[in-house]
Amino acid sequence: MTRYATLAAILSQRIQQGLYPAGHRLPSVRTLSQEHGVSISTVQQAYRLLEEQRLVEARPKSGYFVHTQRAQAELPAMTAPVQRPVDISQWEQVLELVRSRPHEGLIQLGRGMPDIAEPTMKPLIVALRNAARHGDLRSLYYDSIQGVAALREQVARLLLDSGCQIGPDQLLITTGCQEAISAGLRAVCQPGDIVAVDSPCFHGTMQTLKGLGIKALEIPTDPLTGVSLAALEMALEQWPVKAILLTPNCNNPLGYIMPDAHKQRLLTLAQRHDAAIIEDDVYGDIAYHYPRPRTIKSFDEDGRVLLCSSFSKTLAPGLRVGWIAPGRYLERVLHMKFIGSGATATQPQLAIAEFIRGGHYLQHLRRMRARYQQNRDRMTDLILKYFPAGTRVSRPRGGFMLWIELDEAFDTLRLNRHLEPQGVQIAVGSIFSAAGKYRNCLRINYAPKLTAEIEQAVQRVGATIQRLMPSSVLQPQTD
Amino acid sequence: MTRYATLAAILSQRIQQGLYPAGHRLPSVRTLSQEHGVSISTVQQAYRLLEEQRLVEARPKSGYFVHTQRAQAELPAMTAPVQRPVDISQWEQVLELVRSRPHEGLIQLGRGMPDIAEPTMKPLIVALRNAARHGDLRSLYYDSIQGVAALREQVARLLLDSGCQIGPDQLLITTGCQEAISAGLRAVCQPGDIVAVDSPCFHGTMQTLKGLGIKALEIPTDPLTGVSLAALEMALEQWPVKAILLTPNCNNPLGYIMPDAHKQRLLTLAQRHDAAIIEDDVYGDIAYHYPRPRTIKSFDEDGRVLLCSSFSKTLAPGLRVGWIAPGRYLERVLHMKFIGSGATATQPQLAIAEFIRGGHYLQHLRRMRARYQQNRDRMTDLILKYFPAGTRVSRPRGGFMLWIELDEAFDTLRLNRHLEPQGVQIAVGSIFSAAGKYRNCLRINYAPKLTAEIEQAVQRVGATIQRLMPSSVLQPQTD
Numbered sequence: 024m025t026r027y028a029t030l031a032a033i034l035s036q037r038i039q040q041g042l043y044p045a046g047h048r049l050p051s052v053r054t055l056s057q058e059h060g061v062s063i064s065t066v067q068q069a070y071r072l073l074e075e076q077r078l079v080e081a082r083p084k085s086g087y088f089v090h091t092q093r094a095q096a097e098l099p100a101m102t103a104p105v106q107r108p109v110d111i112s113q114w115e116q117v118l119e120l121v122r123s124r125p126h127e128g129l130i131q132l133g134r135g136m137p138d139i140a141e142p143t144m145k146p147l148i149v150a151l152r153n154a155a156r157h158g159d160l161r162s163l164y165y166d167s168i169q170g171v172a173a174l175r176e177q178v179a180r181l182l183l184d185s186g187c188q189i190g191p192d193q194l195l196i197t198t199g200c201q202e203a204i205s206a207g208l209r210a211v212c213q214p215g216d217i218v219a220v221d222s223p224c225f226h227g228t229m230q231t232l233k234g235l236g237i238k239a240l241e242i243p244t245d246p247l248t249g250v251s252l253a254a255l256e257m258a259l260e261q262w263p264v265k266a267i268l269l270t271p272n273c274n275n276p277l278g279y280i281m282p283d284a285h286k287q288r289l290l291t292l293a294q295r296h297d298a299a300i301i302e303d304d305v306y307g308d309i310a311y312h313y314p315r316p317r318t319i320k321s322f323d324e325d326g327r328v329l330l331c332s333s334f335s336k337t338l339a340p341g342l343r344v345g346w347i348a349p350g351r352y353l354e355r356v357l358h359m360k361f362i363g364s365g366a367t368a369t370q371p372q373l374a375i376a377e378f379i380r381g382g383h384y385l386q387h388l389r390r391m392r393a394r395y396q397q398n399r400d401r402m403t404d405l406i407l408k409y410f411p412a413g414t415r416v417s418r419p420r421g422g423f424m425l426w427i428e429l430d431e432a433f434d435t436l437r438l439n440r441h442l443e444p445q446g447v448q449i450a451v452g453s454i455f456s457a458a459g460k461y462r463n464c465l466r467i468n469y470a471p472k473l474t475a476e477i478e479q480a481v482q483r484v485g486a487t488i489q490r491l492m493p494s495s496v497l498q499p500q501t502d
Numbered sequence: 503m504t505r506y507a508t509l510a511a512i513l514s515q516r517i518q519q520g521l522y523p524a525g526h527r528l529p530s531v532r533t534l535s536q537e538h539g540v541s542i543s544t545v546q547q548a549y550r551l552l553e554e555q556r557l558v559e560a561r562p563k564s565g566y567f568v569h570t571q572r573a574q575a576e577l578p579a580m581t582a583p584v585q586r587p588v589d590i591s592q593w594e595q596v597l598e599l600v601r602s603r604p605h606e607g608l609i610q611l612g613r614g615m616p617d618i619a620e621p622t623m624k625p626l627i628v629a630l631r632n633a634a635r636h637g638d639l640r641s642l643y644y645d646s647i648q649g650v651a652a653l654r655e656q657v658a659r660l661l662l663d664s665g666c667q668i669g670p671d672q673l674l675i676t677t678g679c680q681e682a683i684s685a686g687l688r689a690v691c692q693p694g695d696i697v698a699v700d701s702p703c704f705h706g707t708m709q710t711l712k713g714l715g716i717k718a719l720e721i722p723t724d725p726l727t728g729v730s731l732a733a734l735e736m737a738l739e740q741w742p743v744k745a746i747l748l749t750p751n752c753n754n755p756l757g758y759i760m761p762d763a764h765k766q767r768l769l770t771l772a773q774r775h776d777a778a779i780i781e782d783d784v785y786g787d788i789a790y791h792y793p794r795p796r797t798i799k800s801f802d803e804d805g806r807v808l809l810c811s812s813f814s815k816t817l818a819p820g821l822r823v824g825w826i827a828p829g830r831y832l833e834r835v836l837h838m839k840f841i842g843s844g845a846t847a848t849q850p851q852l853a854i855a856e857f858i859r860g861g862h863y864l865q866h867l868r869r870m871r872a873r874y875q876q877n878r879d880r881m882t883d884l885i886l887k888y889f890p891a892g893t894r895v896s897r898p899r900g901g902f903m904l905w906i907e908l909d910e911a912f913d914t915l916r917l918n919r920h921l922e923p924q925g926v927q928i929a930v931g932s933i934f935s936a937a938g939k940y941r942n943c944l945r946i947n948y949a950p951k952l953t954a955e956i957e958q959a960v961q962r963v964g965a966t967i968q969r970l971m972p973s974s975v976l977q978p979q980t981d
Contacts, residue, residue, distance in 0.1 A: 198846075361597075
């Protein structure tokens with residue numbers, strides 16, 4: 024065990040023994056450093072670990088305190104999807120989710136929208152306006168099919184934070200992460216091929232597989248560490264898997280960060296079975312700790328990892344600017360991007376490049392990381408308060424989504440139908456599975472400011488679940 | 503023969519007999535109306551026809567004059583592509599063309615860029631800035647996957663001009679026409695299927711077929727009326743053609759407008775053989791005459807036509823906003839669009855909707871139609887002046903491209919290599935063919951202001967062609 028883990032274990036024990044009660048101030052970093060003969064940074068790492076375990080909370084300028092919210096939801100179980108390649112269904116439910124648009128009176132707890140109302144976004148609006156200056160027509164022309172060079176340079180710089188040294192010429196700007204993944208898949212797969220995915224898996228990715236006629240092989244996934252490597256290895260031995268498609272950092276919907284050791288082992292497995300890895304890192308920059316987690320791509324030596332990301336979750340989804348670092352598949356991905364939508368819109372590329380160059384992006388990330396982490400705790404409290412006992416809740420380490428597992432017999436499709444007239448929308452669990460598993464699960468977004476209105480919406484969801492619970496099945500059914 | 507055609511024939515004869523010499527003022531509309539006992543509008547139609555034949559030119563506020571430019575280039579021959587389905591090649595040449603971006607010192611005669619420097623574009627810049635207002639965050643959110651409703655309403659209104667009554671709910675906003683065609687193709691075809699295309703055919707479309715693993719069946723095409731219906735019928739009888747993909751209005755690269763009667767017969771053929779029609783109308787709004795030509799879609803009764811277009815040629819390509827009216831394939835196209843790039847960027851949609859609503863779009867079209875028609879004549883004059891005798895030149899009725907056919911033995915790939923060091927780029931003919939035909943052809947863009955610099959570039963192209971002509975093959979070769 025490392026020093027910081029040892030220290031964290033000691034502190035954890037003391038908290039659980041009640042030596043430091045809830046809300047109590049914990050010893051300062053300096054005190055612990057002297058007391059245990061370890062470095063300041065070791066103590067900080069220990070406290071960070073305890074923060075992640077929600078045992079401790081940091082209060083700005085005051086130090087560390089025992090978490091006042093001691094009740095902790097049970098985690099969802101390791102998932103157990105079908106262990107063979109399947110065709111993907113569920114398009115109708117996805118369409119229902121993505122076709123809706125924000126409007127007065129509908130509370131969209133289901134969609135993957137970041138909060139864009141923070142003041143740290145302001146310089147981006149200015150940059151967008153500046154990119155549409157009179158007399159400067161650059162933003163109206165096609166730029167290079169590979170993307171605006173200034174933006175590729177900034178993205179290359181950002182990638183250093185995730186351990187990647189990738190030149191701007193090895194990057195391709197795309198119309199959102201969706202296009203990155205779609206072009207990446209088309210570059211490495213043919214219809215009928217098999218792709219291994221984490222499970223649950225983002226519904227947009229699932230539908231891409233469906234649209235391309237690719238079969239999904241869902242791998243059992245742990246809610247804290249990600250895809251089971253043992254199960255993946257068995258799958259790779261049994262099936263001709265062309266690619267492994269994963270969101271290892273701040274997974275959507277589970278929120279875990281795959282440990283670095285797992286990332287390395289996964290890469291070794293992919294090499295042994297000659298599979299490509301499509302890595303969706305769209306939430307990686309809003310991991311709650313800094314420096315942000317490494318990507319699988321950062322360990323890649325033979326160019327088999329296609330790293331996909333975008334500014335849709337870190338800045339704003341309506342910009343439609345993403346990127347891909349396609350490794351050895353660059354030329355083919357470029358072709359797929361060209362035929363898919365041509366060049367990506369120029370103006371938002373220019374604006375984002377300017378925004379990053381001015382240091383505004385990292386400033387915005389700092390703010391959003393803290394905001395989302397606070398919201399995670401508050402939303403978890405709301406779920407514990409309003410949802411039935413026994414509800415299992417994920418413990419995200421980044422992003423802004425909670426995965427909620429209800430009683431096995433519960434049906435969230437039915438829940439959604441009951442919520443619709445109440446003006447609340449959730450994402451049903453079944454769209455995160457190829458063959459409609461996870462019907463007893465739902466995903467909730469905690470990005471926006473958690474106003475009284477949102478608390479009421481969560482309360483309504485909870486009450487509706489209580490009402491629809493199998494134990495109350497004797498009530499007259501109305502649907 | 504209709505009345506206006508009869509009148510046009512009479513006037514044409516008089517001009518050719520020298521009764522009205524070059525530059526001479528022609529009788530006024532009122533005079534001819536009285537003289538021939540026909541309506542004012544019949545005379546106007548007759549004059550419009552003569553304008554299209556380049557026998558007559560209208561001078562604002564002065565009336566009609568005999569065209570001073572009497573020299574007329576010979577038209578390219580009816581094309582004769584390979585009469586069987588083939589896989590598409592030529593990606594490297596296309597990549598070379600589209601990878602380049604505008605920079606000082608390179609004159610891009612080869613790319614399909616409109617002129618965006620006209621003052622009628624100014625309200626669009628204002629609208630783009632307004633769409634990124636402080637406090638109004640709409641432009642940063644995802645809007646509906648189907649596209650911003652306000653824009654779909656405006657597009658539906660514009661479509662009336664081409665004879666189409668299509669509701670906003672039957673439209674889908676896309677990331678450029680490229681995405682419209684790509685999603686349309688994926689909605690109706692599988693890899694290995696056969697699609698009939700006009701020939702020459704836009705290289706972006708060709709590459710889409712290649713990327714999707716679809717075979718192209720190139721149909722002989724007339725430079726004035728489009729695809730040969732007789733040849734198409736034979737092809738449909740011989741091969742299991744899934745879709746017919748055409749640009750019937752202001753064709754790229756040939757510039758023709760398919761007569762309405764042909765459009766109707768083509769639709770009947772498609773019905774008989776149960777093929778879908780993918781209609782690329784991206785240049786349709788900049789036909790030189792008004793009202794603009796009808797689309798095949800306007801004759802469609804059973805929803806088999808997928809009408810694709812964008813604002814990339816009429817406004818600006820860097821906006822990346824297009825649309826598709828997919829008829830009976832709506833749901834499937836929506837799926838393909840969703841998995842391809844997700845929603846289309848919101849801000850340009852809001853801006854364009856505002857621009858059209860304010861009447862600025864039609865105003866801009868009026869200006870550009872006149873500008874491009876003038877440029878067509880001036881560019882044709884330059885070609886006649888600087889290119890070798892015997893050069894065949896298309897006679898576009900819309901858009902801003904000339905298709906130029908040189909001696910059969912000439913190689914434009916070699917020409918381009920010689921032009922590169924001279925800072926001039928053309929589009930080589932072979933990329934408009936599935937299997938590299940049209941090597942003796944090139945496409946030239948006449949959208950920008952025809953400055954002395956551009957005239958010099960055309961002169962350099964002409965001189966280089968003269969130098970590389972097979973008759974001068976005895977000169978020492980340097981490539």
